[in-house]
Amino acid sequence: MPELRLGDRSLVAESGSNLLDTLLAAGVALPYSCRAGSCHACMVRCQGALEDAQPDALSPAQREQGWRLACQCRLQGDLAVELFDPGRDGLPARVQSVDWLSERVLRLRLLPERPLRYAAGQHLLLWNAQGLARPYSLASLPGEDTWLEFHLDCLPGGAFSESARCLQPGDPLRLGELRGGALHYDPTWSERPLWLLAAGTGLAPLWGILREALRQHHQGPIKVIHLADDPVGHYLAQPLLALAAAHSQLNVQLPTAADQASVLAGLRLVSRQTLSLLCGSPASVDAFARRLFLIGVPRNQVLADVFLPRA
Incomplete structure (x- = not known):
């Protein structure tokens, strides 16, 4: 043995x-x-x-x-x-701010000890002082935001999220490995339709990618669909709608779970060049992907990042 x-x-x-x-x-x-x-x-x-x-x-x-x-x-x-060993192998960071975007979603902003090079859509391991580690997608925009932003879904009973509720500005955390994930923005997509479909805090990486696309003057139409359990779950509704008001090519839809079937049924493909980025729970990403397949979006133009529940 x-x-x-x-x-x-x-x-x-x-x-x-x-x-x-x-x-x-x-x-x-x-x-x-x-x-x-x-x-x-x-x-x-x-x-x-x-x-x-x-x-x-x-x-x-x-x-x-x-x-x-x-x-x-x-x-x-x-x-x-x-x-x-996060003390030896991790990058030190401190909490800049913590605030609630909704009853469940905590926005955590961190300042790393040294600048971190990353791209919109990537994710990081966060280590707390108790030695717990969890992966979270970056919602910040590299080169523009001075902090690293994360959106934590603080369901009751989550060991890491329960500790995050107690964080205060100045508290130390450690950053683990930076991961690419499946989601990103490519400047060569500028003229193509771009669909960003998210559920829950799956919106976090797409929030960064959306702002990256707009910063790079994306010319094609952009559709954002954020699925939430109820209206309160649309934790970025106001900034999303403000961006839509400022950018004519951007369309934002904010359906709840009760509207999911009708909203997905209403998706129609207007161009075979459409690119779709999906993020959320396995069930929501599967529902998005099945609808995109049925309306003819090529599989190699669908990029997905699934938020897997902790086994």
Whole structure:
């Protein structure tokens, strides 16, 4: 049976067992979120024999340094494991401001210790003082906003979001790995129709991408649909409508769950050049994608980022 070494601890594990499950069963406080190799919360440095289900999830440089995603690895032999240390490996940041955009959505703005190069649509791991880590999409606009902005859906019982409710300006956090995600804006899209479809806080990365498109003088029509459970859930309604009033090519729709079927049924493809960016829960992204497929939007022109629930 493989021996798993973690610092001065030595564990015996079943061959073929999942590395994340093995560490959690042994009481190791390893953060994790999606279990799908997307969020990168469970990064560990490994040396030894293992099977990696997603070898391309990390960059060649990261793999060369020994980094792996624990949720995607199975033990094949003896293995030495080193946990990601936010105090050593993370970028220090401090809270600039916290405010509520709705009853559930907390806007968190952070100032990193040094400037962070990123693009609209990317996401970051946030580490709190208790050692909890969660991935959140950036809602800020690089090169314009001086802060990093995140929109946290603070459902009751969420360990990270509950701690975020208590944050005050000046409080320290750590930033983990910057991830590309599937969503971005390409300046070559300037003349093409652009649809941005979001549910809940899936609006966060699309808010940054929308402002990036407008900053780069996007000429084609832009449609934004933000799906929320109820009218209160349209937490960026006023700034979205203000942008629509200032930009004639921008159309904003704010349906609730009760309107979802009729709004999606009303989508009509006017150009095969249409690009669609989707973000939200698996169910909402699936509903958006199915409708886009039915009306003829080419699959390679649909980009999606799914907010997976924590397993």
